[in-house]
Amino acid sequence: MSESKPRLSPTATSFAPLGGATTEVRPRSNEELTPLVDAHIKLILSTTDDDTTDFAPSFDLMKPSSDLAACIDHTLLKPDATPEQVFNLVQEAMTYGFKSCCVNGSHIPYVTSTIAAANSSKSAANVTIPCAVIGFPLGASATAAKVYETTLAILDGAREIDMVMSIGHLKARDYAAVYNDIARVVRAAKSGPASRPATPPVIGSNTSNSSAPERTRTPPTGTNHTSVPVKVIIETSLLTTEEKIAACYLASIAGAAFVKTSTGFGGGGATVDDVRLMRRTVGFMPAVQVKASGGIKTFEQCVALLKAGAHRIGASSGVSIMKSGDAAQKESGETSGY
Numbered sequence: 121m122s123e124s125k126p127r128l129s130p131t132a133t134s135f136a137p138l139g140g141a142t143t144e145v146r147p148r149s150n151e152e153l154t155p156l157v158d159a160h161i162k163l164i165l166s167t168t169d170d171d172t173t174d175f176a177p178s179f180d181l182m183k184p185s186s187d188l189a190a191c192i193d194h195t196l197l198k199p200d201a202t203p204e205q206v207f208n209l210v211q212e213a214m215t216y217g218f219k220s221c222c223v224n225g226s227h228i229p230y231v232t233s234t235i236a237a238a239n240s241s242k243s244a245a246n247v248t249i250p251c252a253v254i255g256f257p258l259g260a261s262a263t264a265a266k267v268y269e270t271t272l273a274i275l276d277g278a279r280e281i282d283m284v285m286s287i288g289h290l291k292a293r294d295y296a297a298v299y300n301d302i303a304r305v306v307r308a309a310k311s312g313p314a315s316r317p318a319t320p321p322v323i324g325s326n327t328s329n330s331s332a333p334e335r336t337r338t339p340p341t342g343t344n345h346t347s348v349p350v351k352v353i354i355e356t357s358l359l360t361t362e363e364k365i366a367a368c369y370l371a372s373i374a375g376a377a378f379v380k381t382s383t384g385f386g387g388g389g390a391t392v393d394d395v396r397l398m399r400r401t402v403g404f405m406p407a408v409q410v411k412a413s414g415g416i417k418t419f420e421q422c423v424a425l426l427k428a429g430a431h432r433i434g435a436s437s438g439v440s441i442m443k444s445g446d447a448a449q450k451e452s453g454e455t456s457g458y
C-alpha cells in the first residue's frame with residue numbers, strides 16, 4: 121500500500137514512543153500517560169479530517185487481485201469451528217493467496233502443520249501464515265494469561281498475533297493498565313523462542329482434549345521468529361471517538377504493529393469513518409498499520425475501507441469477497457479469473 125504522508129504534524133518529541141525498544145517493558149503510570157493521551161485526543165479532534173483524500177493502495181482496486189488477497193486475513197473464529205472447517209479455511213487461503221489464516225489458539229498447530237504439508241509438496245511456498253487471536257473476544261483476560269497464550273501460539277507456529285485490548289480499563293481511563301497489557305504481549309511476541317517459558321506440564325491424560333493427539337510443544341520448523349507482529353483489537357463499537365483515539369495512541373506507543381477495529385463479536389464491525397480516524401490517529405508513527413475487521417462481506421466494502429486507510433482486512437467471507445468482485449467485473453466485461 122502506498123504510504124501517504126501522515127496527515128498530522130505532531131512534534132516528534134511530544135509523541136515519541138515511550139520506553140525505548142519495546143523488548144523492555146517498564147510499567148507505565150497514569151501520571152505519565154494521561155497527559156500524553158489527552159494531548160493526542162486534543163490534537164486529533166482539533167485537526168478536522170476535512171482532507172478526505174483517499175489512500176491509494178499500490179495495486180488496482182478495480183478488480184480482485186492477488187494483491188488484494190494478500191491484504192486479507194482469512195478468518196474462522198466461531199466457537200463451534202471444527203477441524204474440517206479449519207482445514208477448508210487453510211485450503212481456501214492457499215488457493216486465493218490470503219495473507220493469513222486467523223484462528224483461535226487451539227487450531228494453530230493444525231493450521232501450521234497443514235500449511236507446512238502443502239509447502240512440502242509444492243515448489244512455491246504459500247504466502248499464507250498462521251495468525252492467532254489472543255484474549256479473544258472479550259479482552260478481559262489477565263495480562264499473564266494473554267502473555268502465556270501468545271507464547272504458546274508462537275511455539276505452535278503463529279506468525280501474527282491479534283490481541284484484544286483491556287476495554288474496561290480503557291473506559292475507566294486506566295491507561296497504564298491498557299498500555300502495560302499491550303506492551304507485555306508485544307514483548308512476548310518479540311522476545312523469540314529462546315526466552316519463552318517452558319511448556320506447561322501435561323496434567324494427567326484426562327485433559328478436555330483427551331481425544332486429541334498428544335502434542336509436544338516443540339516449535340515447528342520455521343517458527344524461530346524473534347519478532348511476531350501484534351495487532352491490537354480496540355472494539356470500536358464499544359468506544360467513543362475520544363476512546364478510539366486513546367486506544368490507538370496507547371497501542372502505538374506500546375509497540376503494536378497494527379490497530380484493528382473489531383472482534384466481529386462485539387455487536388459492530390468496521391466502518392469507513394472509524395478506519396479513517398484510526399489511520400489519522402496512528403499517523404504520528406507511520407510504521408503502525410490499520411486492520412479493518414467485522415462485518416466485511418463484499419469486494420466493494422474492502423475497496424471503501426482500503427481507500428479510507430486500512431492496510432489489512434480481516435474477514436470470514438474472504439472467498440465471497442473475491443468472488444463478488446469478480447462478479448462485478450463480469451458485469452463490466454473484465455474478469456480477474458477468481
Ligand SMILES: O=C[C@H](O)COP(=O)(O)O
Nearest residue numbers: 383384413415434435436
Ligand atoms: O477479524 C475478525 C473478525 O471476527 C471477522 O469478522 P466477520 O466474521 O464478521 O468477517
